[in-house]
Amino acid sequence: MxxxxxxxxxxxxxxxxxxxxxxxxxxxxxxxxxxxxxxxxxxxxxxxxxxxxxxxxxxxxxxxxxxxxxxxxxxxxxxxxxxxxxxxxxxxxxxxxxxxxxxxxxxxxxxxxxxxxxxxxxxxxxxxxxxxxxxxxxxxxxxxxxxxxMVSPATGLNSLTGRERDVLVLVAKGHSNQEIADEFVISERTARTHVSNVLRKLQLTSRTQAALVAVRQGLVPYDDASGQL
The missing domain is CATH 3.40.50.2300 (Response regulator)
Structure with a gap:
């Protein structure tokens, strides 16, 4: 043509x-x-x-x-x-x-x-x-x-992607970065990045704080996260 x-x-x-x-x-x-x-x-x-x-x-x-x-x-x-x-x-x-x-x-x-x-x-x-x-x-x-x-930026849990919410649940259950990587068939480095993004978006500084948020929001039963709290 x-x-x-x-x-x-x-x-x-x-x-x-x-x-x-x-x-x-x-x-x-x-x-x-x-x-x-x-x-x-x-x-x-x-x-x-x-x-x-x-x-x-x-x-x-x-x-x-x-x-x-x-x-x-x-x-x-x-x-x-x-x-x-x-x-x-x-x-x-x-x-x-x-x-x-x-x-x-x-x-x-x-x-x-x-x-x-x-x-x-x-x-x-x-x-x-x-x-x-x-x-x-x-x-x-x-x-x-x-x-x-742009008009209404997502905050809190709403700011997380689906994958990041899943990562938050595993963090709350005490999974290591390598265990998270194995669960999603991704590299340990990628899993570490996901965890960092979760903490940054939720304005947290530790995995323990992340576990507490997951329990408070009903994502994880207290018994499943008790080892992290």
């Missing part, structure tokens, strides 16, 4: 581990004059391989349309790599998951857009065009949540 008004079309790399989703997106984008699907990739690692080859031929896409949950390398890790290695390439997340923890992680990694898969196709196109211009485009539901966070 040739771009409209003499401009080169926006080249897009479509990344999703579901072939049907990739083909559907590609079919829709290819009928638009100002967009061109440069390639498809099945996961983050595949996307980075394709970008490496494109860069070697000086054919990098303008935008990567990226799923969030994929095997081998997830969308946040992939976004971090892309924005670091190819700063002129924009990333738009297209996912089924709208939890704010994921939204913040994606935007912090450098994503220029965040859409849910129930978005209208015209919104997907608008997000790609916005990213190519250097703007940020957010799904309306995500934009509302971000606005609400």
């Amino acid at each position: 040739s771009g409209s008004a003499g401009h080169a079309p926006i080249r897009v790399l479509v990344v999703d581990d579901h072939a049907v989703v990739r083909r559907g997106i590609t079919a829709y984008l290819e009928v638009l004059e100002d967009l061109e699907v440069a390639a498809e990739a099945s996961d983050g690692a595949d996307a980075l391989d394709r970008l490496r080859l494109m860069a070697a031929h000086r054919e990098l896409p303008g935008v990567v349309l990226l799923d969030l949950l994929m095997p081998k390398m997830d969308g946040v890790s992939t976004t971090t790599k892309i924005t670091s290695l190819y700063p002129d390439v924009r990333v738009v997340i297209l996912t089924s998951f709208g939890e704010m923890e994921r939204v913040h992680a994606a935007l912090a990694a450098g994503a220029s857009g965040y859409l849910l898969k129930d978005a209208d196709p015209t919104e997907v196109v608008a997000a790609i065009r916005a990213a190519a211009r250097g703007d940020v485009f957010l799904h309306p539901a995500i934009a509302r949540k971000l606005t609400q966070e």
Whole structure:
């Protein structure tokens, strides 16, 4: 496809581990004059391989349309790599998951857009065009949540993500960082970061204080936390 008004079309790399989703997106984008699907990739690692080859031929896409949950390398890790290695390439997340923890992680990694898969196709196109211009485009539901966070910042337990609440419960039960890591199949370093975030958000200085908060809020029975109090 040739771009409209003499401009080169926006080249897009479509990344999703579901072939049907990739083909559907590609079919829709290819009928638009100002967009061109440069390639498809099945996961983050595949996307980075394709970008490496494109860069070697000086054919990098303008935008990567990226799923969030994929095997081998997830969308946040992939976004971090892309924005670091190819700063002129924009990333738009297209996912089924709208939890704010994921939204913040994606935007912090450098994503220029965040859409849910129930978005209208015209919104997907608008997000790609916005990213190519250097703007940020957010799904309306995500934009509302971000606005609400700014207007009424979460405090106390409401400031914790789902994972952090789970970590708080394990801390209250006396689990070590390594035991928390084993429970969630994450590294000990990541578990330590989660614990630090819990203490920081709750404005606490010790695991004992965290256990007391968990008991007071009814997250953990007193008997389960008594060894920490």
